[in-house]
Amino acid sequence: MSTTPRQQLWDLIKDIRFAMFTTLHDNSHLHSRPMTTQNQKLEDDDCLWFFMSRSGEPVDELAAEAMVNLAYADPDQDRYVSVSGSARVVSDMAKACELWSPLAKAWFPGGVDDPDLALVEVKIIHAHYWDMKESKLTQLYTMAKAVVTGKPPTSLGESGEIRLR
Secondary structure: OOOOHHHHHHHHHOOOOEEEEEEEOOOOOEEEEEEEOOOOOOOOOOEEEEEEEOOOHHHHHHHHOOEEEEEEEEHHHOEEEEEEEEEEEEOOHHHHHHHOOHHHHHOOOOHHHOOOEEEEEEEEEEEEEEEOOOOHHHHHHHHHHHHHHOOOOOOOOEEEEEEOO
């Protein structure tokens, strides 16, 4: 059975707890902050979900510019994924309840009803990934060989793009 682009992307990021969530600040600088992906799976709508503080800058930044980047990194597995998408604050109590976990209470002590809680949906447009499947020893050997031969490695891991929209 072949893997769909959606499943391939989810397989790459599902075990990476935090994403660096990047927005465009009103001073034209890019600002990134660690955010927890709330999804338990990637649904048919190709969206990733986050909880944010309504009083924080990111919510205001999303109102001004919806395009965001999510950077996922798992250095232990040599897996890196950059996701681009369109973000918006969503008023959907049923979805917030579905995604709520006891750990979120650390940031939102009022629970899922906390007035500061903003549910943010990121509709995935594009992703680029780098996934090293070789062992560290093989990677070192390949890099050393490249240094000696002067030829950059061509078969070190996998890199690709995934388009969902």
